[in-house]
Amino acid sequence: MKVSKRINKIRMRIMHQLTKNIGNSQKETMLSPGEKPTINRVLISRPNHRLGNQLLLTPLVQEVINTFPNCKIDLFVKGGVANLVFQNYEHVDTIIQLPRKPFNELIKYIKCWFKLKKYRYDLVINGDKNSSSGRLSTQIVNAPYKVFGETDEELEKMFDDYDHIAKYPVYHLRKYLNLLGSSESKNPIPTINIKLSxxxxxxxxxxxxxxxxxxxxxxxxxxxxxxxxxxxxxxxxxxxxxxxxxxxxxxxxxxxxxxxxxxxxxxxxxxxxxxxxxxxxxxxxxxxxxxxxxxxxxxxxxxxxxxxxxxxxxxxxxxxxxxxxxxxxxxxxxxxxxxxxxxxxxxx
Structure with a gap:
């Protein structure tokens, strides 16, 4: 095994131990029946560099746009491929890019984490329930509404496609908003879409x-x-x-x-x-x-x-x-x- 892969495995184990107890979706206020929370700025965290995983994030981004059509979305990702994937998403405002090899660009890596504190968000969503970095970034961001996306046995029983990595973040968001008092969306889950011109x-x-x-x-x-x-x-x-x-x-x-x-x-x-x-x-x-x-x-x-x-x-x-x-x-x-x-x- 290459040294970089060994280091990455060690990093992942350490991150998992540090973040394994992080993950309770939070809400500060309840809403009136049918009311939607005021959401103007959203952060979606998916710190992974692979093309497939960034493409699989597009249904969640589209769901946020459909639910809050006037919002601006920031993405916390790894590598530069997200710039290409979300090029034609007008609602995507800022893409915070962690370096693919954090130990080679440690200063940049640390600066990216500090950027998460630059803005106050209305809503932050962890795009992958199994991501230690996703849970940690969701935890440290200033936001009244946080969706960590912890595994939900009730949703597992309700939806045959709950396990799909592009779909369960959408189900988590819908349930979270419903618990706040907002009406639950019955629309189909958005498809993966790069929005070609x-x-x-x-x-x-x-x-x-x-x-x-x-x-x-x-x-x-x-x-x-x-x-x-x-x-x-x-x-x-x-x-x-x-x-x-x-x-x-x-x-x-x-x-x-x-x-x-x-x-x-x-x-x-x-x-x-x-x-x-x-x-x-x-x-x-x-x-x-x-x-x-x-x-x-x-x-x-x-x-x-x-x-x-x-x-x-x-x-x-x-x-x-x-x-x-x-x-x-x-x-x-x-x-x-x-x-x-x-x-x-x-x-x-």
Whole structure:
């Protein structure tokens, strides 16, 4: 194991011990029935640098916007990817970015924590109930209303999708506001959304046509993943050949990872970009996206298209794509025919 990983594991254990008893959602005043609290400035804490986790935060941000349309939202995150994810969110005002490697940029790391004291917030929300840094930041911020997001057995029983990492923060917020006396929202949970502009979608359409060189609808696959989530070349070869035979009226293209590797040996037209929003603009013009569980799978969901996610080690209930006819499969319990039937149902 690399030294940096060992240090990070030690840091996480220390943070967990320091914050394990933090986590009681707080409220200072009760409201009249049907009344909403006056919320003008909100802090949402999600100090994680991964693209997927920042994308999975967008439903909570949208829920806050829907509930308090005149508010300004600050984000407490790690790394710079949140700038790209929330670029077109007008309500997002300030993004406080912890460095990805705090021990290499210790002064900056400490300054970011002090920034949390710069403003008085009306509401602060911890975006991940399992985050020690999230609980600690929620604790130290000045705000009358605090949602730590501790596990709620009542919500677990009420909602089959409570375990989903993008959804339970929304359920926590709704219950918290309801306990204050505000009316409870019955709206569907917002989907993951990067809010592409019309120009980004238009450019993506032109780029897609350059890749596939025709006007047929396109199935996009992404064959890479990390660690045990990877499916090998033989698995992908069988799946790719069935896609070609079962869906002859569709292009099949591959989105490539930064490592420029392909589990189908570059047999399909392919595309790669370092620009997250540029990739998303292209994906928005495809008919369906198919991938194992990874951040790019969530990026495709953020393009508001149907996504098929394959899971074999991570919890499907926690990370599966949802909305826009998306589906997920535990590949330990399903087979090739199940997957192709699901894809066929989506494509109609």
């Amino acid at each position: 019309d120009d980004e979608i238009s450019k993506g359409k032109a780029t897609l046509k350059e890749v596939v060189k025709n006007d047929k609808p396109t199935i996009c696959i992404y064959t890479n993943a990390t660690g045990d989530k990877i499916y090998d070349e033989d698995w992908w070869a069988i799946f790719y050949n069935r896609l070609k035979s079962d869906f002859p009226n569709y292009n099949i293209m591959e989105l490539l990872p930064i490592e420029n590797i392909s589990k189908i040996n570059f047999k399909a037209p392919n595309y790669y970009s370092k620009d997250v929003r540029e990739m998303c603009g292209l994906l928005a013009n495809t008919a369906i996206f198919i991938a194992p569980d990874n951040g790019v799978m969530h990026l495709a969901s953020a393009a508001q298209i149907p996504v098929v996610g394959f899971f074999k080690v991570t919890k499907l209930e926690k990370y599966q794509p949802y909305g826009n006819k998306s589906i997920a499969f535990n590949t330990n319990e399903t087979n090739l025919n199940d997957w192709l039937k699901g894809i066929s149902n989506i494509l109609g």
